[in-house]
Amino acid sequence: MSDPNAGRPRQVTLAGWMLMAGSALAVLLVADRLSALHSLESRQAVEQFLSREPGSGLGLDVDGALSLIRTAAMVTAGCATAAGILGYQVLRRSRSARLAVTVLAVPIFLAGMVTGGFVTSVIAASAAILWLQPARAWFDGTTPPERPAAVAAPTPGGASPASPAASVPAAPGAAAYPRDERRPGAVLWACVLTWVATGVTLFGLAGSGVVLAVRTDVMLDEAHRQSPDLAAQGVTDQMLVVATYLLIGGIGLWCLAAAGIALFVLRGAAWARIVLLVSAAAASAACLVGAAVGAVVLLLPLGASVATIALLLRSEVGLWFNRPPLRR
Template identity: 35%
Template sequence: MSQNAPRPGQATFAAWLIIGGSVILVLTAWQRISTLHTLEAQEELQRVLSEPPLSGTGVGLEGLKTTIRVLCMVAAAAATASAILGVQALQKSTSARLALTLLAPLVLVGGFATRGFFAPLVVAGVAMLWLRPTRDWFAGRPWLPASASTPSRRHDPFAVQPREGIDTPAKPEAPVVPPAPPAQESRPTTQPGPHSSPYGAPLPETPEPEPAVSPYAPAKRPGALISACVIVWVSSALVSGMMLLLSLVMAVARDDFFAELERQQADLDTQGMTEADLATGTFVMTAIILVWSVAASVLAVLAIRRQQWARIALVVSTAVVGLLLLAATLVNPLLVVLLGAALVTVWLLLRSDVSAWFKR
């Protein structure tokens, strides 16, 4: 009971607690963000600002709304990754359990802004993955259920032993079976075949040699994995190139760019940000996207080279990107193409044939 041991019920319960709590936490976070502009939510936030501990901090209503919005997005992103890693934990992935442990503080801190109790449930499920017998199952050690681990009763050396035949019925003797008579040899009456000798005795057939298969021959790489990595490489190159081009325009012809933008979209709302602020934000966003794209491309290369932890990290990274793109499509519907690419990539990486290839 080491490698092929059945999954403990505690591990199944903990993983589904993580998955279910994470899904509900994502929905709760987005519902909280979508209702921040309502009159009821603003009255509640004003009441929170007028009471300790925020009464003397100088935090305004807009600052508190921004903080809640950021925390909810952090909780949603961490919960999305936790739901995916919970599925991997059901498949006995130790790297998924470690990643869940690292994401647990983000889930807990971000969950405070959702006004729900689902974030502590997710953290409790992560903690259960480190308790026995789940801990022994992940380590490949034999584990026993509670009924089998109870100590048996000791034998009493002073107890009166039952006497066979008197206190207990005697064991019946096994019946004696006479030996069977020897079988008579019979001469073959059929004609000698092509594989028989002239005297009637069959000749041993020579088996055809089978092609030698090396036990170290690598299994065929799944096409779904190759397709997912190609999508990652193409999307990363496309997005990085577009952001680098936009940053170059901002650095060289910033005034002309904003003049043309204002001419085409006269009612564009910049949320009170100046041109310098928008340019700085573009540079920072370009740097983040560039680093993220390079990291995703490297993870795709390692996944092609059959690194299980790289596949899980790539799934988490793509899911977080998809969650961010889901929010960005509300502003720019054209980003739905990248959102579809992210969803297809996650689906391809989680296919059963891809998971089986990594387990060989």
């Protein structure tokens, strides 16, 4: 059986490991940033930034700026978690993972400025390296272009010497895998976990929507208790209710999409495996942040997401998804 890592350029290995290590470090930096976000030092730093250009032209107060920083930090954590998973797939010669991690590098670089910007810049640079030679040729399964060689002088007999490149056989294409139609059990378990987790989440969202519709005052009282200055910031009760419904609807659509993608994973679609890995990684990051602020119930979907990622990253699963299509 051919090894998908055969002939992997050193720059791809370096970029893949930098993606994984940088993403892990970025998540840790986000956790540290969020833990100290409401400290006195942070508020003073934000006040100082907003008191002079260019911060004074943003039209934000301290609380609004802190909310913006919190949102950017959570976006960074979610995207970095997905990029770390994709970094492993990049080392397995996945072209879809290379494309996905390149797309994620943009919000990681921009939103990651709240963590200092250095680590997220390394992640973005690592994604860019994957599109340079010889990495691009390795992903395409071709031979990287060679520098033009000097033309050798003709031999006394008049015949030109054979070019060294002419005697070298063309490099084979992408690594070949023997087709195995037997689906690994880990694929089925990953799909089952996805369906169970999304089903339970949808049930909880439906219950939350019913409670919100019947006992709206309870939700509003709790929101005002946790953030007494909402009215001073111009946030009305109607805005809170609409935002909560939108949040419930958005998470519900995410669950439905993940459940549908799991069907394609079960059928052996390689792109669906990558998408489900990214979805599970983003869900893990969101659940981790929620559990860190006190929502202990999110530890259950966190465990399901981590288990799904571990199952989809098993070596036999990767070989099954990378098998060539059956020729008829």
